[in-house]
Amino acid sequence: MKLTEQQIQQLISEAINAQQKAYAPYSHFRVGAALLGKSGRIYQGCNVENASYGLTNCAERTAIFRAVAEGERDFVALALVGDIAEPCSPCGACRQVMVEFNPDLQVIMAAPDGSYRLTTAAQLLPGFFSPRALPAGKEE
Numbered sequence: 365m366k367l368t369e370q371q372i373q374q375l376i377s378e379a380i381n382a383q384q385k386a387y388a389p390y391s392h393f394r395v396g397a398a399l400l401g402k403s404g405r406i407y408q409g410c411n412v413e414n415a416s417y418g419l420t421n422c423a424e425r426t427a428i429f430r431a432v433a434e435g436e437r438d439f440v441a442l443a444l445v446g447d448i449a450e451p452c453s454p455c456g457a458c459r460q461v462m463v464e465f466n467p468d469l470q471v472i473m474a475a476p477d478g479s480y481r482l483t484t485a486a487q488l489l490p491g492f493f494s495p496r497a498l499p500a501g502k503e504e
Protein backbone atom coordinates (compact mmCIF):
# COMPACT_ATOMS: atom_id res chain seq x y z
CA MET A 365 0.00 0.00 0.00
CA LYS A 366 1.45 3.31 -1.08
CA LEU A 367 1.20 5.99 1.56
CA THR A 368 -0.15 9.39 0.58
CA GLU A 369 1.87 12.48 1.40
CA GLN A 370 -0.89 13.42 3.83
CA GLN A 371 -0.59 10.08 5.67
CA ILE A 372 3.18 10.50 5.86
CA GLN A 373 2.88 14.02 7.26
CA GLN A 374 0.28 12.88 9.80
CA LEU A 375 2.58 10.10 11.02
CA ILE A 376 5.49 12.53 11.29
CA SER A 377 3.40 14.99 13.26
CA GLU A 378 2.24 12.20 15.62
CA ALA A 379 5.87 11.11 16.05
CA ILE A 380 6.82 14.70 16.96
CA ASN A 381 3.94 14.73 19.43
CA ALA A 382 5.13 11.46 20.99
CA GLN A 383 8.67 12.83 21.20
CA GLN A 384 7.45 15.41 23.74
CA LYS A 385 6.68 12.53 26.10
CA ALA A 386 10.14 10.93 25.93
CA TYR A 387 11.72 10.00 29.24
CA ALA A 388 15.39 10.64 28.45
CA PRO A 389 17.06 12.20 31.54
CA TYR A 390 20.40 10.48 30.80
CA SER A 391 21.02 10.91 27.08
CA HIS A 392 18.77 13.97 26.64
CA PHE A 393 18.09 12.52 23.18
CA ARG A 394 14.33 12.41 22.78
CA VAL A 395 12.80 10.14 20.16
CA GLY A 396 9.18 9.81 19.07
CA ALA A 397 7.52 7.18 16.88
CA ALA A 398 4.11 6.75 15.30
CA LEU A 399 3.02 3.35 14.02
CA LEU A 400 0.14 2.94 11.55
CA GLY A 401 -1.79 -0.31 11.90
CA LYS A 402 -3.85 -1.94 9.13
CA SER A 403 -6.90 -1.03 11.20
CA GLY A 404 -6.09 2.64 10.61
CA ARG A 405 -5.17 3.18 14.24
CA ILE A 406 -1.96 5.05 15.04
CA TYR A 407 0.13 4.05 18.07
CA GLN A 408 2.59 6.53 19.51
CA GLY A 409 5.80 5.60 21.29
CA CYS A 410 8.68 7.43 22.95
CA ASN A 411 12.01 6.32 24.37
CA VAL A 412 11.97 5.38 28.05
CA GLU A 413 15.38 5.38 29.73
CA ASN A 414 16.48 3.93 33.05
CA ALA A 415 19.20 4.59 35.63
CA SER A 416 20.38 1.11 34.67
CA TYR A 417 21.13 2.38 31.16
CA GLY A 418 20.83 -0.92 29.31
CA LEU A 419 17.17 -1.22 30.21
CA THR A 420 16.30 1.68 27.93
CA ASN A 421 13.46 1.05 25.50
CA CYS A 422 13.49 2.90 22.17
CA ALA A 423 10.54 4.87 20.84
CA GLU A 424 9.95 2.45 17.95
CA ARG A 425 9.74 -0.61 20.17
CA THR A 426 7.52 1.25 22.64
CA ALA A 427 5.07 1.95 19.78
CA ILE A 428 5.18 -1.64 18.49
CA PHE A 429 4.80 -3.22 21.93
CA ARG A 430 1.96 -0.88 22.71
CA ALA A 431 0.12 -1.88 19.54
CA VAL A 432 0.64 -5.60 20.21
CA ALA A 433 -0.60 -5.17 23.76
CA GLU A 434 -3.71 -3.50 22.37
CA GLY A 435 -4.37 -6.44 20.04
CA GLU A 436 -2.98 -5.23 16.71
CA ARG A 437 -0.12 -6.99 14.88
CA ASP A 438 -0.51 -5.92 11.25
CA PHE A 439 1.52 -2.83 10.64
CA VAL A 440 1.73 -0.62 7.56
CA ALA A 441 4.17 2.16 8.42
CA LEU A 442 6.25 3.65 11.21
CA ALA A 443 7.58 7.20 11.44
CA LEU A 444 10.33 8.24 13.81
CA VAL A 445 11.91 11.53 14.72
CA GLY A 446 14.82 12.31 17.03
CA ASP A 447 16.62 15.31 18.51
CA ILE A 448 18.71 15.72 15.39
CA ALA A 449 18.21 18.02 12.40
CA GLU A 450 18.28 15.12 9.93
CA PRO A 451 16.25 11.93 9.38
CA CYS A 452 16.57 9.72 12.47
CA SER A 453 17.71 6.16 11.81
CA PRO A 454 16.37 3.25 13.90
CA CYS A 455 18.82 1.14 15.92
CA GLY A 456 19.53 -2.53 15.13
CA ALA A 457 17.32 -3.88 17.92
CA CYS A 458 14.32 -1.95 16.62
CA ARG A 459 15.00 -3.08 13.05
CA GLN A 460 14.84 -6.72 14.17
CA VAL A 461 11.57 -6.11 16.03
CA MET A 462 10.11 -4.40 12.94
CA VAL A 463 10.92 -7.30 10.58
CA GLU A 464 9.35 -9.75 13.03
CA PHE A 465 5.95 -8.26 12.24
CA ASN A 466 6.39 -7.02 8.68
CA PRO A 467 9.58 -6.96 6.59
CA ASP A 468 7.71 -4.66 4.17
CA LEU A 469 6.90 -2.17 6.91
CA GLN A 470 7.37 1.31 5.48
CA VAL A 471 9.78 3.24 7.66
CA ILE A 472 9.66 7.02 7.56
CA MET A 473 12.89 8.41 8.97
CA ALA A 474 11.95 11.99 9.70
CA ALA A 475 13.60 15.22 10.79
CA PRO A 476 11.88 17.78 13.05
CA ASP A 477 11.23 20.07 10.03
CA GLY A 478 9.06 17.36 8.41
CA SER A 479 11.61 16.28 5.79
CA TYR A 480 12.04 12.51 5.60
CA ARG A 481 13.56 9.44 3.99
CA LEU A 482 11.37 6.49 3.11
CA THR A 483 12.61 2.89 3.31
CA THR A 484 11.42 -0.53 4.52
CA ALA A 485 12.26 -2.67 7.53
CA ALA A 486 13.87 -5.36 5.32
CA GLN A 487 15.98 -2.79 3.48
CA LEU A 488 17.23 -1.56 6.85
CA LEU A 489 18.25 -5.07 7.94
CA PRO A 490 19.62 -7.14 5.05
CA GLY A 491 19.88 -10.85 5.86
CA PHE A 492 17.69 -10.47 8.92
CA PHE A 493 16.94 -13.40 11.19
CA SER A 494 13.42 -14.49 10.31
CA PRO A 495 10.90 -16.20 12.59
CA ARG A 496 10.45 -18.62 9.65
CA ALA A 497 13.88 -20.03 10.46
CA LEU A 498 12.47 -21.54 13.63
CA PRO A 499 10.87 -24.99 13.66
CA ALA A 500 7.10 -24.90 13.34
CA GLY A 501 5.75 -24.82 16.83
CA LYS A 502 3.16 -23.19 18.94
CA GLU A 503 3.48 -19.62 17.69
CA GLU A 504 0.36 -17.62 18.38
Ligand SMILES: O=c1ccn([C@H]2C[C@H](O)[C@@H](CO)O2)c(=O)[nH]1
Pocket residue numbers: 388391393394395410411412413420421422423424444452453454455458
Ligand atom coordinates in the same frame (compact mmCIF):
# COMPACT_ATOMS: atom_id res chain seq x y z
O1 LIG B 1 16.18 4.97 16.81
C1 LIG B 1 16.39 5.27 17.99
C2 LIG B 1 17.68 5.59 18.46
C3 LIG B 1 17.83 5.91 19.79
N1 LIG B 1 16.76 5.92 20.63
C4 LIG B 1 16.92 6.33 22.01
C5 LIG B 1 17.57 5.33 22.94
C6 LIG B 1 18.14 6.24 24.01
O2 LIG B 1 17.13 6.57 24.94
C7 LIG B 1 18.49 7.51 23.25
C8 LIG B 1 19.96 7.64 22.92
O3 LIG B 1 20.42 6.49 22.30
O4 LIG B 1 17.73 7.48 22.06
C9 LIG B 1 15.50 5.60 20.18
O5 LIG B 1 14.53 5.65 20.93
N2 LIG B 1 15.36 5.26 18.88
Ligand SMILES: [Zn+2]
Pocket residue numbers: 422423424425454455456457458459
Ligand atom coordinates in the same frame (compact mmCIF):
# COMPACT_ATOMS: atom_id res chain seq x y z
ZN1 LIG C 1 15.97 1.15 18.81
